[in-house]
Amino acid sequence: MSLFTNLLNLHSGSKPREDFFTEIVAYFLSLNNDILLGWLKHHSIISDDNYSSIKISTQQEHQALAIHTEDSRLDIAVELSTGLSTDIIFIESKIGSTEGWRQLEKYAEILSNLPNVRHRILIYITRDYDPKEEIKTPAFNLEPKVSFYQLRWHQFYARLQQHATDILAQEILIFMRNNKMSQNNQFSSVDLLTMVNFNKTLNLMESTLNEEVQQKFKLAFGGVIKGAASRTQWKWEERYIIYTHLSPSTWDLWCGLGYLGLNPSNLTDYPYLGILLHVSPRFGQRSKIIESMQKIINDKPNIWTPINLKVLPAWSGIFYRKSLQEFLSEKDQLSAIKLFFQESIKELKTVQEQYFDFPWKGVDIEATMEPNKEEELDILSSSIAEV
Numbered sequence: 001m002s003l004f005t006n007l008l009n010l011h012s013g014s015k016p017r018e019d020f021f022t023e024i025v026a027y028f029l030s031l032n033n034d035i036l037l038g039w040l041k042h043h044s045i046i047s048d049d050n051y052s053s054i055k056i057s058t059q060q061e062h063q064a065l066a067i068h069t070e071d072s073r074l075d076i077a078v079e080l081s082t083g084l085s086t087d088i089i090f091i092e093s094k095i096g097s098t099e100g101w102r103q104l105e106k107y108a109e110i111l112s113n114l115p116n117v118r119h120r121i122l123i124y125i126t127r128d129y130d131p132k133e134e135i136k137t138p139a140f141n142l143e144p145k146v147s148f149y150q151l152r153w154h155q156f157y158a159r160l161q162q163h164a165t166d167i168l169a170q171e172i173l174i175f176m177r178n179n180k181m182s183q184n185n186q187f188s189s190v191d192l193l194t195m196v197n198f199n200k201t202l203n204l205m206e207s208t209l210n211e212e213v214q215q216k217f218k219l220a221f222g223g224v225i226k227g228a229a230s231r232t233q234w235k236w237e238e239r240y241i242i243y244t245h246l247s248p249s250t251w252d253l254w255c256g257l258g259y260l261g262l263n264p265s266n267l268t269d270y271p272y273l274g275i276l277l278h279v280s281p282r283f284g285q286r287s288k289i290i291e292s293m294q295k296i297i298n299d300k301p302n303i304w305t306p307i308n309l310k311v312l313p314a315w316s317g318i319f320y321r322k323s324l325q326e327f328l329s330e331k332d333q334l335s336a337i338k339l340f341f342q343e344s345i346k347e348l349k350t351v352q353e354q355y356f357d358f359p360w361k362g363v364d365i366e367a368t369m370e371p372n373k374e375e376e377l378d379i380l381s382s383s384i385a386e387v
Contacts, residue, residue, distance in 0.1 A: 003171050003174075004020070004021075004024055004171055004172070004174075004175040005174075007020075017095055017096065017179065018096070018097065019075075021093070021095060021175070021179075022059075022075045022093050024172060024175070025076075025093075025172065026056050026057075028169065028172060030054075030056045031168070032163070032166075033054045035159075035160070035163060036054070036056075036078070037051070038159070039156065039159050042159060043149060043151060043155075045089075045149050046080070046087070046119075046121075049080075049082055049087075050082065051082055052081060052083045053079075053080075053081040053083070054079070054080055054081075055078070055081075056076065056077070056079075057076070057077045057079075058075065058076055058077075059074070059075070060073065060074045061073050065106075065109060065113060068106055069282070070281070070282070070313055071313070072106055072110060074090050074107065075091055075092050076090070076091035076093065077089070077090055078090075085118040086117055087118055087119040087120075087121065088117050088119070088121070089123060090107050090111055090121070090122050091123045091125060092104065092107060092123070092124050093125050093153075094124075094125070094128070094130065095126075095127045095153070095179060095181065096127070096238060096263060097237075098126075098130050098236050098237075099130065099132075104132070104135065104139075105139075105140055107122055108140050108146040108148070109142065112142040112143070112144050119147065120145070121146070121147045121149065122149070123148075123149050123151060124148070124149070124151070125150075125151040125153060126150075126153065127152070127153045127154075127179070127181045129152075131150075132150050135148050135150075136148070137149075153176065153181040154183050157173065157176050157181060157182040160173060160176075161173065202231075204334065205229075205240055205259055206229070207334055208334055208337045208341065209229055209240075209241075209257070209341070210338075212338070213242075213257070213338055213341045213342060213345075214242055216342055217244075217345055220346075220348070220349045221244050221255060221345075221348075222246075223244045224242045224244055225244050225245075229242050234262060238260075238261060238262045238263040239256070239258065239259060239261070239262060240258050240262060241256035241259065241260070241276075242257050243255065243256035243257070246360040247283065247360075252279065252283035253277075253285075253360070254277075254278055255277045256275070257275045257276075257341055257344060257345065258273070259271055259272070259324075260272040260273070260276065260319070260321060270323045270325040272321040272322065272323055272324065273322055273324055273344075274319055274320045275319070275320050275321070275345065275347070276317055276318070276319045276320075276321075277293070277317055278315055278316070279293075279315070279316050279317065280315055281312055281314055281315065281316075282313075285358050286316075288357070288358050290309055292356045293306065293309055293317075293318045294306075295355050296351050296355050297309070300351075303320060303347070304319065305318065305319040305321065306318055307319065320344050320347050320348060322340060327340070
């Protein structure tokens with residue numbers, strides 16, 4: 001096992017895999033500027049300029065522009081100076097999650113507004129296929145212009161293998177393999193098994209979220225959004241759930257029931273089943289909701305799991321869940337799972353009545369409808385690690 005995997009596993013609660021890896025890679029590149037420049041030149045992102053100074057920073061905070069609703073935090077910022085001119089590169093990294101709502105557009109706008117910069121470059125690098133053909137170069141027709149490049153982590157992995165004699169590089173390569181970041185464009189035997197069994201698996205999951213479970217969910221929380229459970233959620237947020245919002249006409253407070261963590265970091269991990277309650281960073285009643293969530297965690301630490309309760313700006317939440325592994329010994333697994341889903345609904349309804357003085361306004365069943373595109377993207381890009 002990788003040294004970095006061991007260190008990450010020491011982190012209590014949800015594991016900040018993306019931020020953790022960002023720090024590792026940024027540190028490595030700060031020690032190996034030649035590898036950084038070689039990687040950038042290989043993808044024609046920079047030319048053969050002789051830079052006299054290279055500065056790399058992580059989690060860099062940028063105050064919101066007048067057209068933005070909140071501040072931004074960049075994964076990696078690279079400043080390349082020749083002594084006479086400066087080039088700035090923003091790197092947004094994704095492992096399991098996808099782009100947040102207008103995230104790349106906001107970063108490009110920040111880049112475009114930086115003073116005294118010669119070349120402004122935005123890189124979006126992902127583990128998974130997440131096409132951004134709509135973003136051209138220059139990006140978003142800004143002036144001064146911003147050049148946009150989309151890369152995959154398996155490409156970086158291939159480049160780094162050329163420096164495998166470096167001990168730190170070896171540890172990074174192991175971590176990337178453990179987290180499926182070394183995968184190229186070849187189908188593996190596991191991929192083929194997934195392909196031929198996908199419909200069967202989907203049908204089994206659908207049968208456990210059938211009318212009986214949905215009806216209990218509606219009675220408890222007011223409705224089920226039309227179109228749930230959605231394979232869009234599976235693709236973007238690694239979950240397959242039915243869901244509804246609990247605040248009037250907004251998605252700032254919502255709950256969902258179903259399968260969570262469907263793309264674990266390694267093949268020995270299991271997805272979770274259960275119910276989740278999420279609150280957005282912009283919700284006016286957030287502090288009250290978070291206070292109630294914390295009380296639940298304090299009183300029931302063995303059955304409720306917190307996510308980001310003390311982090312801003314971020315989506316925060318609590319989970320009532322069990323590993324799928326716990327159901328594999330059941331003679332009738334589907335019946336056992338449906339019973340647990342009903343138990344999960346009852347448990348969330350119980351803590352709602354006992355801990356929350358904020359009135360949850362359920363969605364009228366007949367009026368239930370899908371969120372609009374902006375709301376849906378905001379929900380799906382909440383970037384809450386669920387494993």
